[in-house]
Each structure stands twice: as C-alpha cells, then as structure tokens.
Amino acid sequence: MKNILKIGILTLSLLGLSSCNDFFDSIPGQSYDMTETFSNRSKTMDFLNNTYSYVSNENSERYLIPGNQGSPWTGGTIEADFTWSWHITNEWTTGKTYASSGWINYFFIEYYKGIAKASTFIQNVDQCKEASEGERTVWKAQARALRAIYYFMIFRSYGPAILLGEEPLSVETPLADLLKERSSVDEYIAYIVEELDRAAQDLPTKYNGTNLGRIDRGTCKAMKATALLYAASPLFNCNPDYADIKNADGKQLFPQDKSQEQAKWEAARSAYKDFFDEFVDKGVYKLYTTAGTGGVDYYESFRRATCGMNYDDTNLEQIFVRVVDEGNDNYELVPYHAGEASDLKGGMGLGATQEIVDLFFTDKGYRIEDTESGYKEYTGVPTADFYGATADYTNPNSSIVCFEKNTNKTLKQWANRDPRFYVSITFNGSRWLRPRSDGSWITTELNKGGNSGIDKASWDSPYTGYGVRKRAPINGTWSGKHVSILLRLADVYLGYAETLSACGEYDKALGLVNNIRERVGLMPYGSGTGQIACPANRTDVDKRVRRERLVELAFERKHFFDVRRWKVADMSIGDGWIYPTYHKGGEGGEIHGMNNNANLPQFFEKVATELRIFEKKHYLFPIPDQDIRRNPKMVQNYGWSSVD
Numbered sequence: 001m002k003n004i005l006k007i008g009i010l011t012l013s014l015l016g017l018s019s020c021n022d023f024f025d026s027i028p029g030q031s032y033d034m035t036e037t038f039s040n041r042s043k044t045m046d047f048l049n050n051t052y053s054y055v056s057n058e059n060s061e062r063y064l065i066p067g068n069q070g071s072p073w074t075g076g077t078i079e080a081d082f083t084w085s086w087h088i089t090n091e092w093t094t095g096k097t098y099a100s101s102g103w104i105n106y107f108f109i110e111y112y113k114g115i116a117k118a119s120t121f122i123q124n125v126d127q128c129k130e131a132s133e134g135e136r137t138v139w140k141a142q143a144r145a146l147r148a149i150y151y152f153m154i155f156r157s158y159g160p161a162i163l164l165g166e167e168p169l170s171v172e173t174p175l176a177d178l179l180k181e182r183s184s185v186d187e188y189i190a191y192i193v194e195e196l197d198r199a200a201q202d203l204p205t206k207y208n209g210t211n212l213g214r215i216d217r218g219t220c221k222a223m224k225a226t227a228l229l230y231a232a233s234p235l236f237n238c239n240p241d242y243a244d245i246k247n248a249d250g251k252q253l254f255p256q257d258k259s260q261e262q263a264k265w266e267a268a269r270s271a272y273k274d275f276f277d278e279f280v281d282k283g284v285y286k287l288y289t290t291a292g293t294g295g296v297d298y299y300e301s302f303r304r305a306t307c308g309m310n311y312d313d314t315n316l317e318q319i320f321v322r323v324v325d326e327g328n329d330n331y332e333l334v335p336y337h338a339g340e341a342s343d344l345k346g347g348m349g350l351g352a353t354q355e356i357v358d359l360f361f362t363d364k365g366y367r368i369e370d371t372e373s374g375y376k377e378y379t380g381v382p383t384a385d386f387y388g389a390t391a392d393y394t395n396p397n398s399s400i401v402c403f404e405k406n407t408n409k410t411l412k413q414w415a416n417r418d419p420r421f422y423v424s425i426t427f428n429g430s431r432w433l434r435p436r437s438d439g440s441w442i443t444t445e446l447n448k449g450g451n452s453g454i455d456k457a458s459w460d461s462p463y464t465g466y467g468v469r470k471r472a473p474i475n476g477t478w479s480g481k482h483v484s485i486l487l488r489l490a491d492v493y494l495g496y497a498e499t500l501s502a503c504g505e506y507d508k509a510l511g512l513v514n515n516i517r518e519r520v521g522l523m524p525y526g527s528g529t530g531q532i533a534c535p536a537n538r539t540d541v542d543k544r545v546r547r548e549r550l551v552e553l554a555f556e557r558k559h560f561f562d563v564r565r566w567k568v569a570d571m572s573i574g575d576g577w578i579y580p581t582y583h584k585g586g587e588g589g590e591i592h593g594m595n596n597n598a599n600l601p602q603f604f605e606k607v608a609t610e611l612r613i614f615e616k617k618h619y620l621f622p623i624p625d626q627d628i629r630r631n632p633k634m635v636q637n638y639g640w641s642s643v644d
Contacts, residue, residue: 034124041130048139051121051146052213054114055322056153058557059308059329059471059484061350062087071107073557074468078583078591079356080555081610082332083349083463095613099622099640107157108624111150115164118147141202145215145223148195151188152227156561157621159236159637160188160253181247181633185254189231193271196224206284212323213483218284219320221275222492228268229495232502233565235619237264242638253635265502272496285489287519288317292397298419298521299395299402305490305519306423306556308471308482317490321483329482333472335426335444336457343476344432344442348452351462352425352555354592354606358580359550360421363396365522365532367547368413369576375413381605387411395419396521403430404443408600419520424554426467428594428603433474446596447603454596464609465594470555485556490516494549501541509541510534513548543577550578563587564619588614615639 037043061071062082075082075089082089088103097104121143125136154161163183183191200220207214230236238261242254279285288305289296305317334346358368366373378386388407393415395402402422403410409429414421422430428450432442445451446465454461471482493512500509514524525534525544534540546566550559563569563586568578571586583589590608598605617639628634628642636642 035127038124038127039129041128044125044128044131044139047117047121048125048143051114051117051143054110054117054150055146055213056486057322057324057484058486059324059482062328062332071557073560074555075350077559077563078353078579078587078612079559080353080468081351081462081464081591081593083351083459083461085459087349093610093612095615095618099625099628099636099642104621105624105626107621108154108161108627111154114150115147118143118150119164119166122147137202138204141199142215144195145199145203145220148192148199149215149223151192151195152223152230155188155192155227156230158623159620160185161623162634163188163191179631179633181249181251182253182635184251185231185236189227192227193224196220196227200224205279213321215320218275218279219487221271221278222319222487225268225271225275225492225495226487228264228271229499230561230565232264232268232499234567235565237261239567241616241619245635245638247635248633262502265499269496269499269503272492272499275492276496280489280492284316285319285492286316287489287493287515288315289519293399294397296519296521297398298519299398299400299422302420302520303423305488306470306485307474308485309473309475317488318483318485319489319492320487321485323483325482329471330473333468333470335432335446335452335467336460337432337442337444338451338456340442340451341437344434344436347457347460348426348462348467349460350468351464351593352466352468353464353609354466354594355580355583356554357421357425357427357466359547359554360424361418361522361551363416363418363521365418365517365524367576369581381602382411384408384601386413387601387604389415395422401431401441403427404441409443409445411604418522418551420551420554424468424470426469426472428465428600433469433472434476446594448597448599461596463593463596464591465596465603468555490552491549491556491558494545494552497545498542498549501538501545504538506536506538506541509545513545516548516552543575547577567619569619570614570616585612586614587618588612 037047056071058071058073061074072089072092074080075087076092091097091101122140125140125143128136131139151163160183162180197220199215200217203215203217203220205216206218207216236254238256238258239254240256243252243256245253247253289301290304291297292300305315331346332348332350334344335348337345361367362373362375364373368375376386387410389403389405389410389412392401392404394400396419398419400422403414406429410427414427426444426446428444428446430444432444435441445453446461446467447453449455452461493516497509497512500506500512510525514526517524524531527533534544546562549562553559563578566578569587571579572584574581574583579586589612591610591612592606593609595603595605595607617637620637622637622640623634625642628636
C-alpha cells in the first residue's frame with residue numbers, strides 16, 4: 001500500500017521515513033505493513049502501547065536512552081547535584097551546553113517521534129474492525145491526548161515549536177511544503193487545550209488497576225490547567241526579553257499585549273476550577289493520608305504519596321503516572337552503606353544542596369529565617385552545643401525514628417523540621433529506611449570516614465554531604481515496581497492557588513496552601529489564633545504559594561520549570577522565599593553543602609561545593625542547531641547561537 005506518514009518534524013531526514021515504521025522494526029523477526037497492523041486488534045493495541053512509550057520515565061535521570069529518558073530536571077537545579085562527572089547536568093550547570101549538544105536534540109526528536117506515532121494511530125485506527133467502535137473511540141482519544149502532552153513537553157523546555165496539523169502527508173510531498181515556521185505561544189497552547197478537551201469527551205473519568213498509566217479524563221483536564229498555567233506565567237506572558245523573537249514574516253512568537261496578560265491567568269484559574277468541581281469536590285482525587293498514633297501520620301502520608309511504590313487504587317492523589325521497574329533511580333538514592341547486604345547498598349550519586357535543605361520549614365511551619373522558628377545558625381565549624389541529640393527523634397504522629405540518640409552525628413538544626421524534610425533528605429546520622437535482616441537499623445554516615453563517605457564510597461558519595469531520599473525504596477535497593485509520578489494532586493492544588501492569587505482571591509489561594517500544610521501538620525496561614533500571618537496582597541501570597549510548591553514538590557522535576565516560568569531563575573540575591581538569602585545567582589552561583597572531605601565535627605562546616613552558571617538564555621533550551629540549519633524558516637531562542 002502507499003505509505004502515508006505523519007511527518008514528525010521539519011524534514012524527512014530528521015525522523016526519516018521510518019518515523020512510523022520503526023514500530024514494526026521494534027518487533028524482532030516480524031515485518032508488518034500498515035494494513036496488516038491496523039486490521040488486527042492485537043497489533044493495533046501494540047501500536048498504541050508503543051505510542052505511550054514516549055511518556056517519560058522521569059525517575060530515571062541518569063541515562064538518555066529511548067523510552068527511558070534521563071533529564072537535567074533535578075541535578076540541573078539548585079536542589080541537587082549529580083556527583084558523577086559524566087552526567088549531562090555537569091555540562092548544563094557549567095554553561096557548556098550549546099545548540100549543537102547531542103542531548104539538546106534528544107528531547108526534541110523523541111517527543112516529535114511520539115507526536116508522529118500518535119498522529120499515525122489517529123489516522124488509521126478506524127481500519128481495525130476487530131475492535132468495537134467504542135474501543136476505537138477511546139483509543140483514538142488516548143492518542144490525541146498523548147499527542148497534546150508531547151507538544152506540552154516540548155513547550156516547557158523549548159517554548160513554542162511547530163504544530164504539524166492533522167492531515168497526513170505523503171512521502172512524495174515536496175520538501176518546501178515540509179519546512180514550517182514556529183507557532184506562537186497563543187497558537188501552540190490553544191491547540192494543546194483544544195486537543196485535551198476533545199480527547200476528554202471520549203475518555204472514562206479515571207483509570208485504575210491494570211489500566212493505571214492510561215490517559216483518562218482526569219489526566220486531560222489536569223494537563224489542560226497545567227498548560228494554561230504555563231501560558232499565564234511571566235516567562236511566556238508578556239515577557240519583554242522575548243519581544244524580538246519573531247518569524248521571518250514578523251509574527252511575534254511570545255505575546256506582548258499587556259491588555260491580555262490578566263486574561264491568561266483567568267483562563268488558567270477557570271480550568272483549575274473546572275477540575276476541582278468535577279474531580280476533587282466529588283472525591284475522584286484526594287490528597288493521600290494514612291493514620292498514625294495521633295491522627296494523620298504526617299511523615300508516612302507524605303512518604304507514601306510521593307515514593308512511587310504506593311500505586312494501587314487506594315492512592316487517589318496520582319493523576320498521571322508511568323509504571324516502570326526502576327533500579328537506576330533506587331541506586332542513586334540509596335547510600336553506599338559499606339559492609340551491608342546488597343539490598344541495603346547503593347551509590348548515592350544524587351546529592352541534595354544546603355539551599356534545598358534550608359527551604360524546608362520547621363515542624364510548626366515557619367521558615368528557618370523567621371524569628372518565631374527558634375532556628376539558630378552558625379558559621380565555620382559549629383561548637384558542640386550545635387550537634388548531637390539527647391534522645392531518639394521521632395516525627396510527630398509517627399513511630400518513625402528519623403535519627404537516634406547520639407553525641408556528635410547530627411545537627412540540632414535537623415531536629416523539629418517539616419516531616420517532608422525527613423522524607424526527602426538523607427543527612428549524616430539519619431536512620432535508613434529499612435532495617436537489616438536481623439531487625440537492627442543502619443545509621444547513614446556521610447562524613448569522610450563514614451560508611452557512606454568518600455573514603456569508602458568514593459564517587460558514590462554525595463559531594464554536598466546530603467543525599468536525596470524522596471522515592472528511595474523501602475523494600476530494598478533493587479526491588480519493587482514503581483510509578484514515575486508526572487502529575488499528582490498536590491501539584492494541582494498549588495497551581496490553582498497560584499492562579500487564584502493572580503486573580504486577587506487571596507483567601508482561597510491560602511486555603512489551598514493550608515490543605516497541603518495540613519497533611520504534614522504545619523500551622524496554617526491566616527489571621528486567627530494558631531495561624532501564621534500573611535498580608536492579603538499578591539506579592540506576599542505568591543511568596544507563600546511558591547515556597548510551599550518548592551518544598552512539597554522538591555525532587556519531583558518541577559523546580560527546573562517553576563523558577564523559569566516565574567522568571568526568577570536569575571535572581572541576583574536570594575529573597576528568603578525562593579532562594580535562601582545567602583545564595584547568589586538564582587540557578588547559578590555557588591551551591592553549598594557539608595564539608596564532605598572532612599570527618600566530624602569539621603564535616604558540619606557549610607561550604608561552597610560548586611560554582612554554576614546561569615544566563616538569561618538558559619530560561620529555555622535552544623532549538624537544536626540541526627533544525628535551525630535544515631530549516632531556514634526556524635528561528636532560534638533568545639541568547640542562543642548556531643555557531644558554538
């Protein structure tokens with residue numbers, strides 16, 4: 001039959017004529033044509049499943065391989081640092097990434113491949129008469145939603161790119177007809193929103209059980225609100241830095257009409273309200289909680305909501321996930337633990353920074369900068385009154401011991417903190433998540449001579465002196481099926497709060513923030529007794545919404561995009577909300593941690609561990625150089641050059 005393809009990007013040579021055929025090539029020893037595939041129910045479902053394979057496994061950040069996309073989303077932020085020198089984040093954070101860098105091409109190409117396959121599926125699925133009309137309708141809607149989501153994934157990194165249209169193109173199409181211009185932000189987002197709305201009409205409310213990970217109506221509506229939130233944010237909404245990014249015909253790609261700036265916030269607010277009305281108010285989705293000794297177990301509720309292993313039907317917080325078996329992520333989260341059994345050993349190559357440690361609240365809900373927090377800072381090597389613990393520290397309403405009684409292994413600054421701190425951070429002297437086979441517990445030691453320090457673990461010890469713990473496996477280093485959580489309800493709460501603040505509904509915005517804080521036992525914001533005061537204006541409410549988001553979603557691949565869409569990633573001096581006041585340079589400048597090349601107590605000295613580069617051009621990735629060169633109609637993003 002005549003081979004009709006959805007051209008996945010600008011030229012035949014980028015995705016090639018195999019852009020749709022590589023599905024067939026992926027089945028060893030099998031050769032199918034389009035007619036045979038889409039006349040067979042099983043093969044048609046295989047094609048759809050292959051289209052799903054481009055949903056990113058964002059838990060795997062180490063390797064850039066098809067179907068298991070690594071990323072710079074965590075190690076490329078001030079949240080964390082990959083110890084391993086070969087990791088792509090070390091190129092990104094030192095300013096050595098160019099438009100011609102191979103991994104810059106990777107995301108662009110992979111998502112356009114997913115778009116091409118989704119389009120091919122949509123165009124051909126109705127040939128499958130072995131499936132009922134109802135099945136075909138649902139499958140087509142899933143592919144349509146996937147296509148919109150892949151476009152969004154491109155948008156969040158590169159800005160508006162090229163919308164390919166609906167009609168298939170023959171392989172005989174003249175090259176000139178394949179060379180297209182970038183769409184504007186408004187055109188791009190409008191398309192994503194329209195496609196998600198269209199798909200949602202034909203999808204079930206929520207998938208569970210064996211269908212977990214399938215796109216449903218809830219996913220569509222939540223992703224729609226997310227896309228509109230991005231479009232309303234300062235990076236994409238009347239950003240004067242991008243005023244001169246125009247196509248050859250003069251079309252402005254980034255909107256500059258100030259009269260429409262507020263309308264975008266209102267559109268995002270409306271989309272979030274629709275989601276809450278249909279899904280939250282009716283209990284389809286809920287913030288996950290579990291009971292403890294005195295009510296909600298603050299620690300365990302948050303751990304289970306975010307660990308990626310609690311993916312059964314009782315977790316109504318998960319909205320969009322990819323189900324995976326994940327050993328790579330486990331390995332970089334589990335400490336080296338010299339001398340322990342293999343299921344208790346890892347290579348903690350992902351280190352948390354002092355900056356993210358200092359963003360976590362106290363157990364009452366204050367910032368450590370607040371006078372009411374009682375937090376005491378030190379300089380240099382702390383004196384003995386700053387370290388040690390007279391008793392085991394147990395998180396409130398939980399039986400979890402975060403660290404044991406000791407004289408010198410822990411800092412008093414690590415006691416009485418937000419439960420999310422203990423879920424998210426491994427610090428020196430902390431108790432590991434699971435015991436040895438004999439029931440005894442391991443204390444993780446990250447100082448120079450400790451069981452997970454550089455003397456024993458070498459490059460498998462975090463150079464910041466802190467490890468990332470969130471998502472670490474409680475059942476062993478190499479065991480357990482996970483989900484990569486791409487979107488959960490707490491994210492939607494805080495996105496909605498952001499739009500409410502932008503629209504002047506400050507009490508409602510703080511109410512949603514308080515819902516998030518309630519799960520982990522922190523004092524709410526408000527003007528009453530037992531509440532933390534917050535002035536009713538956008539500046540102050542935004543500060544609290546943003547800080548809550550940075551803490552709640554830490555290490556969940558949101559920080560990278562949030563500080564960019566807020567247009568604060570080049571903040572010269574920390575404001576005490578998004579960045580600590582001692583941090584200079586936003587996503588650039590010196591990052592800090594413990595002195596990992598020393599033993600106790602010198603280990604506790606807070607030192608600069610790395611100098612990073614952030615320039616205005618780093619708000620967006622460059623359009624890959626190969627696409628700029630192939631397509632004379634393609635314009636480059638701000639600050640990037642095609643000559644490296």
